[in-house]
Amino acid sequence: MSGTSPGGLERGDRGNNLSVGGAVDWSFAAGVGAKLSRPAPPTTDYTRDQAIAELAESARAAELPVREVTHLNEGAEVPEARIIDRPQWVHAATESMKVMTGGGESSSKGPAAGLAAKVAGAQTGAVLAFISSGILGQYDPFAGGLGDRRGELLLVYPNVIAVERQLRVKPADFRLWVCLHEVTHRVQFRANPWLADHMSDSLAALTDDAGEQVGEVIGRLGEYVRAQRKGEASEANSSGVIGLLRAVQAEPQRQALDRLLVLGTLLEGHAEHVMDAVGPAVVPTVATIRRRFDDRRQRKQPPLQRIIRTLLGFDAKLNQYTRGKVFVDEVVGRVGMHRFNTIWTNAETLPLPAEIEEPQRWIDRVL
Known part of the structure; x- marks a missing residue:
């Protein structure tokens, strides 16, 4: 609304392998994005302060039921969420x-490289500005940096206020419902610290160009176009921007993308499962919230917004929620939550792409 080192890279190597990191002026991106972010919905000081206080309390209140339902309890003290605005x-x-x-910060040398870093920063900032008006909350497992990673739960109060008004639901219930989802992500990563390494290693492999020549990329793109014309590409690999991204990647990058997509699908589906499992006991109006929220997800967007959302992967994100929840619901229904939690052992016990669609295959392989 988130063990084994699959990328084969140690943390100390990432700065050299991730050329993307040095190609973006991140301070410039933050400044541009903050300036371009849409104004918050009009609220009184009382409403704003009440929402901030209630979200902070809801994030604390959600922790215990999430731990109880997931059986993921690292025993640590419940950290405070950070309640923030769009900028x-x-x-x-x-x-x-x-x-x-x-x-x-960008270490590019020369005026041309510096300008390129600022252009990339402006593009990144513009994308983040668009996203900032829609995201309700997020658990950031990388807060504090790789060396001092502490993780942080962020809740964007203007967006929570805007959506609860749009849905015409009880604010206190909706705020707790949102927190159930985001706190699940916090519990996932805090109970399984290797997940953040798995994610960052996959990102390292995904953004490593491996010295590829432009001609090789163009050749793969041509193969992709021909396959599309002949109808040979599979539905999973040909849909929208993901299909195009896979088309221009070498095999190591494709495998890294698959790992990230599967992990995202699992994390989001698990959080959706937990929301529904916990919800009736602690959120009195959960049925109404779920129905109206799902209707909102499915409603048609204006053409330009649909294009932007597709390019930014929003449709793929919604697909992750749906497919991931079906997977978790089916596995938990067949083997129970305790045996399901074998999935968090290491990278080898995470589902394979095909297993997301056929949960029994994961059960047969892992359990």
């Missing part, structure tokens, strides 16, 4: 992206 989310997102891509 603050943009700044937090750029810091996280900087860590994920192994980049400090």
